[in-house]
Amino acid sequence: MNDSIPLFPEDRPAAAWAEGRPFVPGEGPAGAALMFVGEQPGDEEDRAGHPFVGPAGRLLDRALAEAGVERGDCYVTNAVKHFKFVQTGKRRLHQKPDAGDIAHYRPFLLQEVKQVAPRLLVALGATAAQALLGRKIPILKLRGEVLPGPLEHPVFLTVHPSFLLRLPDPDLKRQEYASFVDDLREAGRHAAG
Numbered sequence: 001m002n003d004s005i006p007l008f009p010e011d012r013p014a015a016a017w018a019e020g021r022p023f024v025p026g027e028g029p030a031g032a033a034l035m036f037v038g039e040q041p042g043d044e045e046d047r048a049g050h051p052f053v054g055p056a057g058r059l060l061d062r063a064l065a066e067a068g069v070e071r072g073d074c075y076v077t078n079a080v081k082h083f084k085f086v087q088t089g090k091r092r093l094h095q096k097p098d099a100g101d102i103a104h105y106r107p108f109l110l111q112e113v114k115q116v117a118p119r120l121l122v123a124l125g126a127t128a129a130q131a132l133l134g135r136k137i138p139i140l141k142l143r144g145e146v147l148p149g150p151l152e153h154p155v156f157l158t159v160h161p162s163f164l165l166r167l168p169d170p171d172l173k174r175q176e177y178a179s180f181v182d183d184l185r186e187a188g189r190h191a192a193g
């Protein structure tokens with residue numbers, strides 16, 4: 001991975017459910033043309049301290065490679081900086097961040113946007129889109145569109161890789177995966193152009 005950009009002043013407390021646990025910072029070069037924003041770190045990301053290194057990250061890596069986008073050239077981060085979960089026995093089950101969680105972490109995200117200053121932000125799923133655009137976005141309806149985003153950085157909308165992992169039907173999964181690769185290729189073209 002690339003150097004992390006130093007962020008997150010110590011004077012900002014974590015969300016109540018994340019107290020005492022280190023946040024998972026974004027990674028990638030300042031000045032990256034593309035900045036990917038996911039939902040929140042998952043179990044593996046929380047343990048490793050790096051974004052998108054678990055199952056969703058592996059799928060993202062594969063799709064980026066097929067789209068001809070070099071992950072190392074991109075900045076990769078999350079809307080929410082801690083893993084939100086409920087413990088059931090030994091397992092830590094993902095919990096979707098709510099509007100309060102998104103609002104809590106939004107200043108951190110905007111600080112990253114300011115420091116990275118990407119040509120294009122890519123919202124991976126509804127939570128990222130809400131965090132970047134400040135409102136709920138019907139992601140399946142608007143995917144592939146570019147909307148005016150924060151600090152004058154445009155936002156490209158696409159699905160979250162976990163959405164693809166959860167699809168039960170193999171044909172639909174293949175089809176949706178191909179559309180995701182197309183979206184990433186389009187985002188790469190947009191950022192290059």
Ligand code: URA
Pocket residue numbers: 038039040041042045050051052053054056057078162
């Ligand atoms: N899902 C996310 O949104 N971000 C990660 O870092 C991992 C999984």
